[in-house]
Amino acid sequence: NAGVTQTPKFQVLKTGQSMTLQCAQDMNHEYMSWYRQDPGMGLRLIHYSVGAGITDQGEVPNGYNVSRSTTEDFPLRLLSAAPSQTSVYFCASSYDGRLNTEAFFGQGTRLTVV
Amino acid sequence: KNQVEQSPQSLIILEGKNCTLQCNYTVSPFSNLRWYKQDTGRGPVSLTIMTFSENTKSNGRYTATLDADTKQSSLHITASQLSDSASYICVVRKNYGQNFVFGPGTRLSVLP
Numbered sequence: 001n002a003g004v005t006q007t008p009k010f011q012v013l014k015t016g017q018s019m020t021l022q023c024a025q026d027m028n029h030e031y032m033s034w035y036r037q038d039p040g041m042g043l044r045l046i047h048y049s050v051g052a053g054i055t056d057q058g059e060v061p062n063g064y065n066v067s068r069s070t071t072e073d074f075p076l077r078l079l080s081a082a083p084s085q086t087s088v089y090f091c092a093s094s095y096d097g098r099l100n101t102e103a104f105f106g107q108g109t110r111l112t113v114v
Numbered sequence: 115k116n117q118v119e120q121s122p123q124s125l126i127i128l129e130g131k132n133c134t135l136q137c138n139y140t141v142s143p144f145s146n147l148r149w150y151k152q153d154t155g156r157g158p159v160s161l162t163i164m165t166f167s168e169n170t171k172s173n174g175r176y177t178a179t180l181d182a183d184t185k186q187s188s189l190h191i192t193a194s195q196l197s198d199s200a201s202y203i204c205v206v207r208k209n210y211g212q213n214f215v216f217g218p219g220t221r222l223s224v225l226p
Contacts, residue, residue: 033212035216042215042217043214044216045212090158099146099209100145100146100165102163103160103214106157108155
């Protein structure tokens with residue numbers, strides 16, 4: 001049971017480049033989310049999905065796109081990378097949206113935009 | 115403003131000692147409070163989830179407390195081990211939607 005798998009683990013991009021951060025879970029979870037973690041700050045929600053075909057914006061969605069074509073996968077696309085997007089990105093999943101449902105996190109993708 | 119504050123920012127203790135980490139929040143409306151452990155280079159892993167009616171919850175050597183009246187929580191680590199070296203993140207969930215408010219974390223270093 002792999003849990004939540006993120007790839008790549010590290011990435012360096014030039015300003016203006018685009019890329020996709022991959023996230024997959026094998027727990028049949030309905031809810032999936034993307035967060036970014038910056039030094040001295042708590043994780044902030046970028047986008048989330050409550051099921052296949054359904055996505056919504058979080059607190060800091062600008063510059064990012066998501067899609068959810070399957071239950072297992074929830075990729076995060078950077079359209080035109082900017083230095084302000086240098087961060088560590090975490091994908092999380094949970095079985096459903098009940099308030100006490102446990103959330104499971106991937107190991108993160110460290111992105112540097114130069 | 116919905117905020118979660120944690121103290122201290124960092125802490126160094128010797129192996130075998132106890133320590134307590136603090137979390138204060140202003141998040142409303144409150145649903146539950148979670149403590150996560152995040153090892154360096156890894157994602158957060160859940161330690162405890164406490165609802166409004168729970169005052170104390172334990173997970174091995176980790177004991178979390180919650181005072182919903184004063185909006186304070188603490189995480190007590192007993193008989194610390196080297197493997198306890200990590201960041202500990204306090205998270206408050208609102209009672210609707212995907213509204214999690216994360217604290218900045220306390221970085222704990224346990225030295226031999």
